[in-house]
Amino acid sequence: MPCPGYEQTHTRTGEHDVTACPVRHDVGLGDHFPEKASEEELRFTLGTSTSQGWSDYQISSFALNVNMADEDETNKDINEKLLIENRPNIIDALMYNPANVFDEARAKRVLCREDSDEVTSEKSNKDKIRKCLDIVEGKGEECAKIFVTILANHRSSYPRLGSWIKDDRRREEASVHEAEIILQDLQDDKLLFFLKMKKTLLSEELWKEFPSLCDAVREAELIPKCELKVFEEFKRNKSNNRMNFLLDLIMEEGAETSRSFCTILLHDEGMKGLMLQMMKNLETDETNVELRVWGKAQEELKEELLKNFRIMRDYNVTIGEGTRLEDRFVEPVIVKSKPEIEIELQEHEMMKPNRKYNLKNADEDRFTMEDLFQQKEPWVLHVNKVLMFGGPGIGKSMLCKKLVVDWAGGDGKIKSKFDFVILLKCRNLNHISTETTLRTILLNEHPSLKEVVDDLMENAFRVLLVLDALDELKHPLDFDNVCKSAQEARKVGSIIAGLLQSTLLSRGTLLVTTRLMGLQWLQYVDYDPKCTCMVEIVGFSREKTEEYFQKFYLDEDKANQVLQHLSENEVLSSLCFNPVFCWITATCLSGYFDCNEGSTHDPGPKTMTELFSLYLHLHLKHHGGESITSSTGSLISLCGLAFHGVKERKILFSDEDLKSDGITNIPPAFLSEVFLKTEVESVCHYEFFHLTVQEFFAALYFLLPQCIESVDEVFVTSKKKDDDRFQIVQQFLSGLLAHKPRATLGKHFKLSTKPKDKIHSWLKEHKHKDLNCFHCVYELQDVEFTKTMMNNVKFEKLTQNMTSPLYCTVVVYALQAANKPVGLWSVKLGPMDHKQIMKILAPAFPLCEKLVFNGQSIGDEGLEILMKSLVNNPRRLKVLGLERCNLSTKSQPVLKDLKNIINLEVLNLSMNAIRDEGLEGLMEGLKFQTSLRILRLWECKLTNKVWAYPGGPEEHHQLGGT
Numbered sequence: 001m002p003c004p005g006y007e008q009t010h011t012r013t014g015e016h017d018v019t020a021c022p023v024r025h026d027v028g029l030g031d032h033f034p035e036k037a038s039e040e041e042l043r044f045t046l047g048t049s050t051s052q053g054w055s056d057y058q059i060s061s062f063a064l065n066v067n068m069a070d071e072d073e074t075n076k077d078i079n080e081k082l083l084i085e086n087r088p089n090i091i092d093a094l095m096y097n098p099a100n101v102f103d104e105a106r107a108k109r110v111l112c113r114e115d116s117d118e119v120t121s122e123k124s125n126k127d128k129i130r131k132c133l134d135i136v137e138g139k140g141e142e143c144a145k146i147f148v149t150i151l152a153n154h155r156s157s158y159p160r161l162g163s164w165i166k167d168d169r170r171r172e173e174a175s176v177h178e179a180e181i182i183l184q185d186l187q188d189d190k191l192l193f194f195l196k197m198k199k200t201l202l203s204e205e206l207w208k209e210f211p212s213l214c215d216a217v218r219e220a221e222l223i224p225k226c227e228l229k230v231f232e233e234f235k236r237n238k239s240n241n242r243m244n245f246l247l248d249l250i251m252e253e254g255a256e257t258s259r260s261f262c263t264i265l266l267h268d269e270g271m272k273g274l275m276l277q278m279m280k281n282l283e284t285d286e287t288n289v290e291l292r293v294w295g296k297a298q299e300e301l302k303e304e305l306l307k308n309f310r311i312m313r314d315y316n317v318t319i320g321e322g323t324r325l326e327d328r329f330v331e332p333v334i335v336k337s338k339p340e341i342e343i344e345l346q347e348h349e350m351m352k353p354n355r356k357y358n359l360k361n362a363d364e365d366r367f368t369m370e371d372l373f374q375q376k377e378p379w380v381l382h383v384n385k386v387l388m389f390g391g392p393g394i395g396k397s398m399l400c401k402k403l404v405v406d407w408a409g410g411d412g413k414i415k416s417k418f419d420f421v422i423l424l425k426c427r428n429l430n431h432i433s434t435e436t437t438l439r440t441i442l443l444n445e446h447p448s449l450k451e452v453v454d455d456l457m458e459n460a461f462r463v464l465l466v467l468d469a470l471d472e473l474k475h476p477l478d479f480d481n482v483c484k485s486a487q488e489a490r491k492v493g494s495i496i497a498g499l500l501q502s503t504l505l506s507r508g509t510l511l512v513t514t515r516l517m518g519l520q521w522l523q524y525v526d527y528d529p530k531c532t533c534m535v536e537i538v539g540f541s542r543e544k545t546e547e548y549f550q551k552f553y554l555d556e557d558k559a560n561q562v563l564q565h566l567s568e569n570e571v572l573s574s575l576c577f578n579p580v581f582c583w584i585t586a587t588c589l590s591g592y593f594d595c596n597e598g599s600t601h602d603p604g605p606k607t608m609t610e611l612f613s614l615y616l617h618l619h620l621k622h623h624g625g626e627s628i629t630s631s632t633g634s635l636i637s638l639c640g641l642a643f644h645g646v647k648e649r650k651i652l653f654s655d656e657d658l659k660s661d662g663i664t665n666i667p668p669a670f671l672s673e674v675f676l677k678t679e680v681e682s683v684c685h686y687e688f689f690h691l692t693v694q695e696f697f698a699a700l701y702f703l704l705p706q707c708i709e710s711v712d713e714v715f716v717t718s719k720k721k722d723d724d725r726f727q728i729v730q731q732f733l734s735g736l737l738a739h740k741p742r743a744t745l746g747k748h749f750k751l752s753t754k755p756k757d758k759i760h761s762w763l764k765e766h767k768h769k770d771l772n773c774f775h776c777v778y779e780l781q782d783v784e785f786t787k788t789m790m791n792n793v794k795f796e797k798l799t800q801n802m803t804s805p806l807y808c809t810v811v812v813y814a815l816q817a818a819n820k821p822v823g824l825w826s827v828k829l830g831p832m833d834h835k836q837i838m839k840i841l842a843p844a845f846p847l848c849e850k851l852v853f854n855g856q857s858i859g860d861e862g863l864e865i866l867m868k869s870l871v872n873n874p875r876r877l878k879v880l881g882l883e884r885c886n887l888s889t890k891s892q893p894v895l896k897d898l899k900n901i902i903n904l905e906v907l908n909l910s911m912n913a914i915r916d917e918g919l920e921g922l923m924e925g926l927k928f929q930t931s932l933r934i935l936r937l938w939e940c941k942l943t944n945k946v947w948a949y950p951g952g953p954e955e956h957h958q959l960g961g962t
């Protein structure tokens with residue numbers, strides 16, 4: 001009679017052909033072994049959560065075991081087969097006293113109470129045993145396996161069982177096979193996670209097997225290809241860490257490779273034992289609990305990260321508004337940097353962006369976010385430290401946030417690469433004044449790690465720790481006294497030094513971001529260049545800038561309108577290689593077109609100060625910022641706070657700081673809240689949206705009539721070489737004397753001109769010594785003053801590298817305003833987009849008597865820009881050097897315009913493939929030139945037939961060659 005819960009029957013070969021398989025939901029694991037049980041049933045039976053997460057591991061491995069009966073009989077049901085094959089023998093052997101076996105089967109839950117009753121209700125021992133075997137076989141392989149083990153344990157009491165039960169080898173084979181099946185079924189992330197947990201054990205146990213394992217994994221092609229010589233060298237590795245390294249290589253290759261690796265271990269006589277033991281552990285409750293704890297911590301960490309970083313809240317949005325980071329993020333250009341740390345601290349970082357890289361040509365040095373942690377040469381390099389630097393606002397923090405959001409919510413490579421990604425912002429560590437531990441720091445930031453933090457630090461493989469903005473860390477780094485344990489209480493400076501020096505988290509991966517300033521600290525890090533990847537974020541390329549504006553404005557028309565405005569305004573768009581300027585420009589121009597304030601006569605903001613003034617104006621007008629101007633003292637207090645902050649290099653302000661500057665009502669439009677957690681509480685601090693915004697307010701401070709502090713301090717040359725605190729403030733101060741920003745801000749409050757004399761005399765005095773003067777002069781937009789200031793400057797020879805668009809813009813402005821002839825300008829375009837740089841420089845070309853571009857690949861487009869610019873003043877230029885400028889036959893129509901440059905004496909076009917067609921244009925251009933004395937056309941791919949031209953110059957070089 002079928003018992004309650006009877007669900008299905010199942011036909012088998014053997015002594016009995018039909019077995020009832022009871023399923024009861026009120027019993028524990030092992031009380032039943034339903035065949036083909038659905039996952040739902042199993043979940044229900046196991047009493048685990050069905051929604052998601054690690055409980056599924058248990059379910060899937062269990063489901064796998066119970067469904068094994070469906071698999072290839074010869075392979076999958078070895079224990080069942082053993083029972084069936086040896087049934088007569090078992091009956092015979094147990095016949096006189098089966099009770100011990102029945103009892104143990106009951107105790108091990110192979111038989112449940114009802115099963116037991118059924119067995120004992122049979123009359124003879126033989127029938128009892130038959131019944132028991134029916135039940136066991138009906139429950140499938142897992143149950144059969146336990147029963148065979150019970151028989152094996154009792155084999156001394158039942159000598160007639162015979163030799164089959166002693167055949168450990170067969171049973172071991174069965175175990176190996178079973179382990180293989182579990183392996184196959186194990187989800188990828190769980191397999192990797194499990195291996196990560198067992199990595200230390202594997203490393204310790206397989207240490208001696210290293211060479212043979214190397215051969216095996218190479219033969220199975222589980223590790224990246226490399227030359228035999230390199231491989232042999234690798235095999236001879238004697239370091240203690242060698243096994244770790246091999247395991248890393250394998251796990252790097254992903255779950256499938258790791259699975260194959262485990263299979264190799266399972267089939268190797270020497271390693272099988274360890275692997276079986278590990279697989280056995282995988283099934284134990286303890287391991288399952290451990291896996292579940294880790295899984296829970298991982299899920300909670302992901303939730304925390306998404307909650308904290310997924311939504312971007314610009315400081316002008318109302319509460320509750322926000323944009324998803326993925327919807328706003330545009331991948332910046334990241335380039336490989338030199339391994340040696342090179343610091344040039346004379347200039348402010350804002351002014352030397354992109355200085356080393358030509359975005360077009362440095363393809364081989366480019367990194368995408370995806371391959372930032374990828375091993376380039378896995379046999380030689382094992383990158384575990386990524387040092388990322390870049391100027392202010394270039395997007396370092398944004399990139400860190402994108403990485404953690406990708407890990408926590410996306411499905412990028414980073415997700416499969418790391419089990420845990422932790423983000424520590426250095427500024428959040430500044431408030432810690434006592435000794436602390438890395439453990440405490442991590443738990444303050446991510447309480448979800450509570451259960452796993454110790455193990456995580458100890459065995460940090462597949463952990464990425466992101467340390468954002470090292471330059472913002474107030475604590476001095478103590479490299480003489482580095483912290484070595486996550487539990488050791490030390491000063492913050494020692495702990496961070498420990499992370500940098502890899503005495504902490506040595507098996508994990510560390511990503512450190514810093515402005516260029518912070519790089520000086522890294523000089524003290526004893527890092528291995530082979531294991532360290534140095535990259536620089538250089539901002540947005542043109543296309544990326546466009547993408548940014550398209551993403552920023554959900555309205556396509558508006559995006560196009562703004563992009564059009566930018567394309568007509570080289571200065572503004574040249575600022576937009578920097579994402580933070582993109583953001584500010586996008587915010588301002590959005591309002592500009594919305595409010596229709598930008599009439600056709602108004603060319604729109606063009607200097608940084610104009611942009612920021614407009615930005616402030618919009619906030620005062622539209623975002624509730626007016627309270628700052630309506631209540632007396634509010635604006636001056638806010639500006640005072642900003643200035644004192646810049647002076648003390650402070651960007652986070654406490655209530656006390658606010659109070660000491662007289663801020664009683666927090667203006668939410670300008671200061672955003674940051675909560676810093678201490679061991680016991682969360683303390684609210686305030687910050688300006690960006691340091692540049694703070695610097696703008698700091699400059700504004702001295703222009704407010706109520707300001708009683710002297711501006712002198714901003715212009716005192718610091719004795720410290722790296723003291724660049726006030727450079728941007730100096731620029732804004734100059735800019736706030738200009739007409740347009742004053743008109744914009746004058747709508748809201750009065751501005752004084754008190755600092756004017758000081759600024760003017762400083763500029764005059766420092767123009768030769770300080771590049772920042774050019775930036776200030778540009779912001780000032782006072783042509784008369786610039787002329788006076790440049791009066792005694794002689795431009796005999798200009799040879800500077802024209803590095804960034806910003807730098808070019810300010811230099812050209814000064815040259816144009818001075819309007820003095822330039823003797824020789826040997827133009828060096830630097831690594832940036834040459835067309836862009838040529839456009840910016842073009843207005844200054846007509847000032848030159850000698851203009852030399854030799855070796856600069858300006859191309860036909862560059863030549864066109866040059867010729868157009870010379871139309872305005874074609875008389876001054878006497879010497880034009882265009883050797884090796886990458887000109888082609890396409891330059892033919894442009895070369896005709898040479899006829900306008902009527903005083904040209906020397907023209908060098910050598911080493912350009914202008915060919916005969918180009919030469920025709922050139923001849924046209926030079927037809928009526930009377931002053932030309934020297935024409936150089938070496939290696940211009942000309943044929944002899946065209947080389948003579950009437951009325952040629954005195955020195956007329958061989959035209960022709962190849």
Ligand SMILES: Nc1ncnc2c1ncn2[C@@H]1O[C@H](COP(=O)(O)OP(=O)(O)OP(=O)(O)O)[C@@H](O)[C@H]1O
Nearest residue numbers: 328329330332392393394395396397398579580583
């Ligand atoms: N990749 C990006 N995609 C979209 N917007 C970006 C990107 N990078 C930066 N931004 C914008 O620029 C702002 C400043 O960027 P971020 O704070 O990351 O710069 P940073 O390099 O960390 O600067 P700092 O060194 O001054 O802290 C961001 O708040 C965001 O509005």
